[in-house]
Amino acid sequence: MSPSASDTRPRFAVVGNPENRRVTLFAEAVRxxxxxxxxxxxWQEILRDGGADFAAEETVRIDSxxxxxxxxxxxxxxxxxxxxxxxARWYTHFMAALRSLRGGIRLDDxxxxxxxxxxxxxxxxxxxxxxxxxxSPTSGPRAAAVRGWDDVRTLMREHRMPRLFVKPAxxxxxxGVLAVESAGAGRIRATTSVELVPDGRLxxxxxxxxxxxxxxxxxxxxxxxxxGLHLERWLxxxxxxxxxxxxxxxxxxxxxxxxxxxxxxxxxTNLHLGGSRGDxxxxxxxxxxxxxxxxxxxAVCEQAAACFPRTLCVGVDLLPAVGWRRAAVGEVxxxxxxLPRLTGLPGSQAEGLDTYAAQVAAVLRRSLPAGQAASHHPxxxxxxxxxx
Amino acid sequence: xxxxxxxxxxxxxxxxHVFPVxxxxxxxxxxxxxxxxxxxxxxxxxxxxxxWRRFLDQVRTDQVTALVLGAWWDEWxxxxxxxxxxxxxxxxxxxxxxxxxxxxxxxxxxxxISWIMQxxxxxxxxxxxGLRELGVRGADGLVIEPLRHxxxxxxxxxxxxxxxxxxxxxxxCDFKALRHLDLWLGTTRYGGDCTREDIAPLLTTPAGCxxxxxxxxxxxxxxxxxAAALAGxxxxxxxxxxDLSMGVLSDDGGAALLAGRPLTHLRSxxxxxxxxxxxxxxxxxETLEPHGVSLALTPARRRSHxxxxxxxxxxxxxx
Numbered sequence: 183m184s185p186s187a188s189d190t191r192p193r194f195a196v197v198g199n200p201e202n203r204r205v206t207l208f209a210e211a212v213r214x215x216x217x218x219x220x221x222x223x224x225w226q227e228i229l230r231d232g233g234a235d236f237a238a239e240e241t242v243r244i245d246s247x248x249x250x251x252x253x254x255x256x257x258x259x260x261x262x263x264x265x266x267x268x269x270a271r272w273y274t275h276f277m278a279a280l281r282s283l284r285g286g287i288r289l290d291d292x293x294x295x296x297x298x299x300x301x302x303x304x305x306x307x308x309x310x311x312x313x314x315x316x317x318s319p320t321s322g323p324r325a326a327a328v329r330g331w332d333d334v335r336t337l338m339r340e341h342r343m344p345r346l347f348v349k350p351a352x353x354x355x356x357x358g359v360l361a362v363e364s365a366g367a368g369r370i371r372a373t374t375s376v377e378l379v380p381d382g383r384l385x386x387x388x389x390x391x392x393x394x395x396x397x398x399x400x401x402x403x404x405x406x407x408x409x410g411l412h413l414e415r416w417l418x419x420x421x422x423x424x425x426x427x428x429x430x431x432x433x434x435x436x437x438x439x440x441x442x443x444x445x446x447x448x449x450x451t452n453l454h455l456g457g458s459r460g461d462x463x464x465x466x467x468x469x470x471x472x473x474x475x476x477x478x479x480x481a482v483c484e485q486a487a488a489c490f491p492r493t494l495c496v497g498v499d500l501l502p503a504v505g506w507r508r509a510a511v512g513e514v515x516x517x518x519x520x521l522p523r524l525t526g527l528p529g530s531q532a533e534g535l536d537t538y539a540a541q542v543a544a545v546l547r548r549s550l551p552a553g554q555a556a557s558h559h560p561x562x563x564x565x566x567x568x569x570x
Numbered sequence: 571x572x573x574x575x576x577x578x579x580x581x582x583x584x585x586x587h588v589f590p591v592x593x594x595x596x597x598x599x600x601x602x603x604x605x606x607x608x609x610x611x612x613x614x615x616x617x618x619x620x621x622w623r624r625f626l627d628q629v630r631t632d633q634v635t636a637l638v639l640g641a642w643w644d645e646w647x648x649x650x651x652x653x654x655x656x657x658x659x660x661x662x663x664x665x666x667x668x669x670x671x672x673x674x675x676x677x678x679x680x681x682x683i684s685w686i687m688q689x690x691x692x693x694x695x696x697x698x699x700g701l702r703e704l705g706v707r708g709a710d711g712l713v714i715e716p717l718r719h720x721x722x723x724x725x726x727x728x729x730x731x732x733x734x735x736x737x738x739x740x741x742x743c744d745f746k747a748l749r750h751l752d753l754w755l756g757t758t759r760y761g762g763d764c765t766r767e768d769i770a771p772l773l774t775t776p777a778g779c780x781x782x783x784x785x786x787x788x789x790x791x792x793x794x795x796x797a798a799a800l801a802g803x804x805x806x807x808x809x810x811x812x813d814l815s816m817g818v819l820s821d822d823g824g825a826a827l828l829a830g831r832p833l834t835h836l837r838s839x840x841x842x843x844x845x846x847x848x849x850x851x852x853x854x855x856e857t858l859e860p861h862g863v864s865l866a867l868t869p870a871r872r873r874s875h876x877x878x879x880x881x882x883x884x885x886x887x888x889x
Contacts, residue, residue, distance in 0.1 A: 342645040345614075365685050366648060418614050418641075418680040424576035426679045449679065472588070473598055504613050504641075504680055505588055 192549050194220035194542075195236055195286060197228065198245035199253060204520055205245055211538035215546065228279055229256045236286030241545055243494075244283075244290045246517040247276060248354070266350075266358045266376055266384035270409040273299055273352035289545070290516070291492030298490065298516040301351050301412035313486045314510040316501070317341070318414040328411040331400035338364065343415050347449075348372075348403060351410035354515070357386050358406050361416060361449035362399065372399045373449050390448045390455050416449070417510055420468065420502040422460045426451060428512065429465065429500040431480065432519050432537050433487035435544040438480040438498075439532035440524050469506040479509055480527075486511045495519050495541050575707060575728055575887065577677060581607035582636040582670030582703050589625050591616050603633035607670065611640025614680055618642045622657055626664065636670040636703075641680050650687030650711050659697035668698050674707035681708075682889045684730035684760035688712040692743075695719045710761060714739035718746075726752035726786070730888045731760030734768040741771035741778070748779040752786035752813065755796075757888045766795040773803035786813035786840075789885045793817030793844075794826070801830020809835075815842040815866065816886035824850045834861035843870040843886045 194212050198205040200222045212220050221240070225247040228234045236242050247253050251263050257275045258268040276299070280292045297303045305321040319326050319341045326337055334348060344365060350358040360374040371394050377387040378398055384405050393399050403411070419426045425445035432440040443460030444451040451457040466476050483498040490496055497518015502509045519537040526532025532540035578586050587606035591613050610625060612618050625631075642654040651673060662668075671694050674686050686708025692715045695701060702723040706712065709729035714736040722745050727736075732755045740753075755769075756762030769787065782805060787796050797814055800806055812833070814823075824846045833839060839858065844851075844867070851867050858865060870883070 344646045363682070363685075366646070366687075369685065371682075418677075421576065421677055421679060424677070426677075473590070473594060504677075505591070505611065507590070507594075 190549060191217060192241040192287075192545050193218065193237075193239060194243060194545075195223060195240045196220045196243045196245060197223045197234070197283065198225065199247065199250040200224050202246070202249055203522070204517070207520075207522060207536075208243060208245065208538045208541075211536065211542045214539060215542045217542070225250070225253045225279065226256070228282060229253065229275075233282030233284060235284045238285060238287075240286040242283070242286035242288050243541075244280070244288070244295070247279070248517075262385075264385045264387075266386055267405060267409060269350045269352040269358065288492075289494040289541070291490070294490045294493045295516050298493070298496070298514055299352055299354075300410075301349055301353075301513065302410070304514055305412065305414070307489045308486055308511055308514070311485065311489050313489070314482065314508075316347075316414040316417050316510050316512070317343070318412065319343075320411065320413045328407055328413065330407045331403040333407075334362075334403055334411070334413065337413060338362075341415075343413075345416040345418075347414050347416050348406075349412045349414070350406055351412045354517075356450050356452040356455055358384070358409075359450065360399070360402065363416070368396075370394065370396050370399060372402070374402070375450065375455050376402055378402050388454060390450060417501055418504040419449075420465075420504050420506045421445075422464060422468070425458075425460070427460050427465060427502065429479075429502065429509075430518065430521070431483040431498045431500055432495065432521065432540075433483055433498060434495045434532065434537070434540045435547075436484060436488065436491075437530055437532075438483045438487075439526045439530040439535075439540045440519075440521060440537050441480075441527060442521060442524060465502070465506075469502060469509075472506040474507050474509075482509060482511065486514050490514065494544060495537070575677065575683065577640075578607075578609075578638055578672060578675050578705075581638055581672050581705070584636050586638055586675075588640075589621070589629070591621060593624070600629065603630040604635055604667070607636035607638050607672075608634055609638035609640055609675065610642075611675075612642060612644050614641045615644050617644055618654055619657065622661075626661060631661070631664045632666055634665055635667050637665075637668060638672045638675050640675045647681075647687050650689045651691070652689035655689060655691070655693055659693050662697040665698070667700075669701060670703035670705075671698075671701065672705035672707075676707065678889065682730070683708055683728065683887060684710060684756070684889055686710060690715060692717055695722060709733060709736065709756070712736045714743070716742035716744075718744035720746045723747055724750040724752075726750070728752075728754045728887070729756045729760075729762065729789075730754075730885075731756035731758070731762030732764065733761050734764050737764050737768050738771060743778060745779050747781055749781050750784040751779065751782060752784070752788075754786075754788055754816065754887065755790035755792070757791045757885050760888055762791060764790075764792065766792065766799050769796055770799055773799055773805050780808075782808060783810045784813070785809055785811075786815075788813055788840075789816035789887050791818060791885060793819040793885075794823030797823030798826035798830075801826045803831070806831050806833070807835070811838040811840070812836055813840040815840045815844075817843070818870075818883045818885060819844040819846060820883075821846050821850050824854070828853060828857060833858060834863065836863045838864040838866070840866040842866045842868045845870055845883055 254263040258272045302321040305318050308315045319337045345363045348360040360372040362372045364370045377385045427445045443465045444457045445460040446457040486498045487496045497515040499512040501512045526535050584607040586609050588609045688708050688711050690713040700721050705726045707728045709732045
């Protein structure tokens, strides 16, 4: 099929790691919509060539540079992708790579991605917009610097946070995250996937460990601190069948379209760390029985996503508080849409569609000629709320 | 991660209902005061005393029969449960029909079981002579003052480590009506330092609890010693059910139990989460099933820190 002058259908390009299922799943969704397959541009060539150019009418989707050892080496500068340290360097290089993409109609916005990949700035933006978030002493105008464990200890005391999450500011997939709990009599414990080896290096592991010696916790935090740390209060999460539960809600074009419950026997609910999918209907019933409204829950996620109006799709981590009546937004993820085969919520315009098909459909809705378009185009006309 | 207790769904036959931690506009009306087990929890964020005052204001407490305490702390729990128990017991005259209390219905997201700071829980029994059921989760700082109580029917203490002092003090109590006793003894790592000698008085002085029909001594590091002690304990003859689950019961303890006083009169025997071999498990079946004893024999999940290394044996709930 050759594009004609009258063909207004979008042509897609995808920036990603071509072998990654994120890319292949999105390409399948494009083809399933009857569109020509997207042009795939790999992060490796972008990093090698110092950028890439896109045609003015190309619709450009950016996907994760993760899970590729060569790309990781170029971004992180360490040959071992299982190392935890180096996220600040990764962030700097990834942001530079995003800026090296020229032209096209972007489905993201480099400034917004820069905020989404800095948990401190993201927290500040959400706070300013009135989105419920766990308290954090490391973001906003009076943010405290965290140079190591001693600073964390001081902040725990000053902000009365005996239980908190310590997260690398630019981390993802729970890498380097510690769930720290302390109590009287010098009790302390950190639950994390970080493996501390005797020479002090840190590795990501698939096993969730518990550290109960303060010197070990201090060694880990001291090693992570140069990459930047975000601290937030650990709100006790609601539970489902005895496992801690949170929700991943995907918001496409301003609308909450997909939701899953993740449950875990540890404070980290990531699926690769032993988390598993919970029962969404049960969660919905639990929160409605507790007097909350499902529509409010989705509205909070949409409110969080609205802080990033130039980004087509984000994945919002929603933390239901113990008892299910209240909830706070834990994180907003730029690449939070990898939920294979999950179809959309009833009435979300994504019913029967997976997260990728929902995004393609949203782009198609936007590309309708004026007059036929059912809704406005927030991503092209909205003003950015990002200011942190 | 080991398993962990979940939030109670019922207490004393009533469904647990959480009293709203914050005043909610347009919330659904509260249920009839006697129809639910009321749960009060600060969710770790709100002060307990104002929650308690609102509860006293808004609920006809003279109708309340069951009370569940979740988290009582906001931020740090510096004082444990004692100040909260003072508030509760000071209001005892307002709860003439209270029959059941559970202290510490929290899950690990709120506090690890071994970090829950308990206190002198027997003051609840002194305040409510008509109490039928008392449950406690956590044993750090737990104090039992020996006393006589003629109403208590069910007592359970869930812990990752139950120290010897409260165990010995329990044996010194006089619970005429006690039918159901369930203790999670836990592990030395979290203060569960009981020895066979600490447990023995519970088994040799059944005179204090003539009505005892259910005995649970479980989740223990010394599950073998407990089983061996029970093999010769007079208390077993009066039981309808015996629960030695969740601990590190091995062939030693299992064989001793089977060789001891008859168990054929039991309705049920729970040995779940054991580390016994197949042969001994089969002998339990052969010996007891013909007598109609209901057996729970699901073994512990076998774990090893090193591939092909020695098996690691843990109680079901520690931490």
